[in-house]
Structure formats: structure tokens, C-alpha cells
Amino acid sequence: MAEHVCAEIVPIFQQLNHDELLKVSDLVKHHHVSKGEVILSPDTPSQLVIIAQGAAKTYQLSANGKEQLLRVLDAGNFEGEKNLFGVGNDELYVEMLKNSTYCSIETKDFQQLLGTYPSIALKLLKSNAEKIDSLEKQNQLLNHDLVEQRLATYLLDLAKTNGSYQLTLPMKLKELASFLGTTPETISRKLKLFGQENLIKQNRHDIEITSPDGLSKIKDA
Amino acid sequence: MAEHVCAEIVPIFQQLNHDELLKVSDLVKHHHVSKGEVILSPDTPSQLVIIAQGAAKTYQLSANGKEQLLRVLDAGNFEGEKNLFGVGNDELYVEMLKNSTYCSIETKDFQQLLGTYPSIALKLLKSNAEKIDSLEKQNQLLNHDLVEQRLATYLLDLAKTNGSYQLTLPMKLKELASFLGTTPETISRKLKLFGQENLIKQNRHDIEITSPDGLSKIKDA
DNA sequence: GAAAATAATTGATTTACGTCAAGTAGCTTG
DNA sequence: CAAGCTACTTGACGTAAATCAATTATTTTC
Structure with missing residues (x-):
């Protein structure tokens, strides 16, 4: 070497x-x-x-x-x-x-x-400060007790980063599940639920947030 | 000012x-x-x-x-x-x-x-590195899904810090609960459970770890 | 483009744990 | 030491979500 x-x-x-x-x-x-x-x-x-x-x-x-x-x-x-x-x-x-x-x-x-x-x-x-930032974010995520809250937070965050309500999940559900401290099954179900409540439109990994306010409400519930 | x-x-x-x-x-x-x-x-x-x-x-x-x-x-x-x-x-x-x-x-x-x-x-x-360290620790804690695991991890950690299996919980259950992402009731029950399984002896906030290996097993379960 | 592997969805069941409620123990304050 | 407060314990119950299992999509591989 x-x-x-x-x-x-x-x-x-x-x-x-x-x-x-x-x-x-x-x-x-x-x-x-x-x-x-x-x-x-x-x-x-x-x-x-x-x-x-x-x-x-x-x-x-x-x-x-x-x-x-x-x-x-x-x-x-x-x-x-x-x-x-x-x-x-x-x-x-x-x-x-x-x-x-x-x-x-x-x-x-x-x-x-x-x-x-x-x-x-x-x-x-600088890079340490960034690391602290992201760790604090994830800590905060994990402190929400309901998966719905964590998922809503995640989606809104992603939208902000993207600057658009049109977004594509950047990883497999399995990985996202691990990130959010849950299981792929539960994520799948929750996304479906969000769809039924007209908060999002979902087609596979492509998601459109149709009601940011609704998601915000869930996030802070 | x-x-x-x-x-x-x-x-x-x-x-x-x-x-x-x-x-x-x-x-x-x-x-x-x-x-x-x-x-x-x-x-x-x-x-x-x-x-x-x-x-x-x-x-x-x-x-x-x-x-x-x-x-x-x-x-x-x-x-x-x-x-x-x-x-x-x-x-x-x-x-x-x-x-x-x-x-x-x-x-x-x-x-x-x-x-x-x-x-x-x-x-x-240095202080940022320390902060990262403790955030990573807590993240790791929260990523254990079972309260039992988190509590076992916490107790073993505390023992190591103290350098003794004889330890005293340094905060109210309510605070510990928030730290471990659970409730005082659940902590109380889990400690009792640990006692029944002869992993610890507990008298109020004073705890003696009688089976570190048992706790380790739970932690990594 | 068929076969195989991997991902995602959906349903049925179980369970850990939160919540609510009632009681007990241990401190504090007058 | 009584009265009151707070912390803790214990029980009964409900529920979110994990697990198990089966089906359907989607991607990968040859």
C-alpha cells in the first residue's frame, strides 16, 4: 500500500x-x-x-x-x-x-x-458540524414514536431537499425501513394509508405530496 | 449584557x-x-x-x-x-x-x-468529536427495538463507566425513560423482570448486576 | 425473452409496550 | 407526626407495529 x-x-x-x-x-x-x-x-x-x-x-x-x-x-x-x-x-x-x-x-x-x-x-x-447535524436529525426522527410520524417527517424533509413535492424514494424500502427504525411491510402499508387519506399520490417509488399540511399535521401529532 | x-x-x-x-x-x-x-x-x-x-x-x-x-x-x-x-x-x-x-x-x-x-x-x-461520539451512542441505543435491550445496554454501560457492578441509577425513572425512549412504567417492569431472571438485584435505585453475561445476551438478542 | 432472483404488497396473527388507573412507598413541609 | 407531594409500582386494557406467510411486481441474468 x-x-x-x-x-x-x-x-x-x-x-x-x-x-x-x-x-x-x-x-x-x-x-x-x-x-x-x-x-x-x-x-x-x-x-x-x-x-x-x-x-x-x-x-x-x-x-x-x-x-x-x-x-x-x-x-x-x-x-x-x-x-x-x-x-x-x-x-x-x-x-x-x-x-x-x-x-x-x-x-x-x-x-x-x-x-x-x-x-x-x-x-x-465543518464536516464534523455537518455530521452532528445529521446525527441530531436522525435522533430526532427516532424519537417520534409512531412510524407514521417518522415517515411523514422523512417525506417532507426529502421534498424540501429536492425543492419539489414530486419525489422518488432514493433507496429500497428495506433500507428506508432500517433508517426509520421499522420494517418494509409497515412502510408499504403506511404509504398506502397516506394515499387513501389523499396526502400523497404514490406509484411505486414515485411519490407526489398532494397535502403537505396534512403530512405536517401527522408529523407533529 | x-x-x-x-x-x-x-x-x-x-x-x-x-x-x-x-x-x-x-x-x-x-x-x-x-x-x-x-x-x-x-x-x-x-x-x-x-x-x-x-x-x-x-x-x-x-x-x-x-x-x-x-x-x-x-x-x-x-x-x-x-x-x-x-x-x-x-x-x-x-x-x-x-x-x-x-x-x-x-x-x-x-x-x-x-x-x-x-x-x-x-x-x-475535540468537543465536537465528543459530541459525535455520544450522539452515535444514543443513536445506537435507540436503534435497538426492544426496551429490554436498551435497558440492558444502558446498565452495562453504566457499570463500565462506574467500574463496578454496584450502581445507582443517576436520574429519575421518568428521565431515564425519556432517554431510553420509553415510559417509567415499562422501565419499572423490566427491572423487575431482570430481577426475577436473577440478572440483577434491585432495591429502589440501587442495582447490583449479578449476571453481566445474561444482560449481554439480552443486549445482543 | 424465459427463468430466476429480488422487491414490494397484502393479509392474518401475535406481541411488546403505551396508556389509563389505582395503589404504595418515600420525602418534604409546616 | 400528620398532611401532602412526588416517585415508583402494579394491574388491566388497547393498539401500533412486528412477524409470518403467501402473492404479485419488478429487475436481473443468461
């Missing part, structure tokens, strides 16, 4: 331009390690690690001191994004499952970089 | 130290405005506004072009935190309900400041 490929993978770096990405890539260190080696723990420096070749497991120690497997990292997976911002998860361990190579960026190097190139910090602040 | 009081109010500034806060306060502008005046809209510069005296309403234009009231801002309330990070909500309006005074920080001034004092940016990055 070439140097600059490590950082590119990590979502937080994906809004950086070429030059900025190069600066980040300069911080990357490469390592060869053996099976069983622990590369991230309370005893290692705070860092982001990216598996280049091989595999690793991440686990934390549960309250009774037992090792609780969280997930397996294959080549291309990474762990510790938040470490770079100084948010530590003290109980997190990453241990190699085979002889592997990995890349790392240390928190202290990264923070120094941010001091030198504030434009990077600004972009990261 | 004194100059430096404006910025202090806003959560994102609350982890700044005295000096940093002063730098931010230097950016604050003060304004007197009349009832009906719009201080935040797509036509105003991107900024954070804090109501010092008086009141305002925030609204957005819903997809059908109608004004949809979001909330009323009284003295001490603010709007537009995210603007400072360049995340705009283009459809958001703030309009004064009476003659009022307000403080503002413009995005461009703020971003310039971040360039000059990277330590501020670093702190904000």
Missing part, C-alpha cells in the same frame, strides 16, 4: 484537497508487526491506525475484566479516528490476528499539523 | 479558557433592532446571534413556501452555532418579536480567529 493511500481511506480526510492530503500523508508511519502484537491500547501513544495488510481484532475490557470482541479489522479498515481529536477511548485494544503491516498517524503529530495549517482544521470542523 | 457575557453562553465556547474566550469576545458585535426586523436569513451574513434583551422567533420556509415557526428565542437564547463552522441552514430565519438588542459573531471573523489561534480550533474539534 503506497504511502498516500493510507490517509485517503479515512472518512475525515476525504474533504481535504490534494495538497492538504499530502501534508497529512507526511505524518504516516509504516510498521510490520507479528501476530498477537497489540498496536493500540492505553499503553501506546494516541494514534489512528490503518490496517494495510493482514487483519486485527478490536476489543475492550468489559466491566468484569473480560475481553469483549468488538470487530475484526481487515486490510483497509482503520480504528482511532477520534483519537486524532484528543478523544480517547481508553479501554480500546487493537491486536493483530496475523503478521501484518499497518500505517499510523500519531495524535501529537496531527495536532501539530493542524496548528500549522488551519485550513485543514476548518474543513474538519 | 456585558460584552464577554454573550459568548460565554454558547455551549461550543464553554471549554475555552479565559484568554481564548476574550479573543472570541473581541469579535462580538452589538445591535439594537426593532420589532419585525430580520437578523438572520439567507440575505444576512453568516453569523451566530445571541438575544441579549427582548425576544425573537425562528422559522423556516416549509416546502410549500409557508412560514413554519420553529421556536421562540428569549434573552440568553441563541441561534446559528453551526454557521460558525460554515454549515449553513439556508432556510432559517430569525425575526425580532419586539424591540431588542442582540450580539452577533460573524462566521468570517470567527474563521479568521481560528486561523490565528489554532488552539481554539483544536478544542472545538
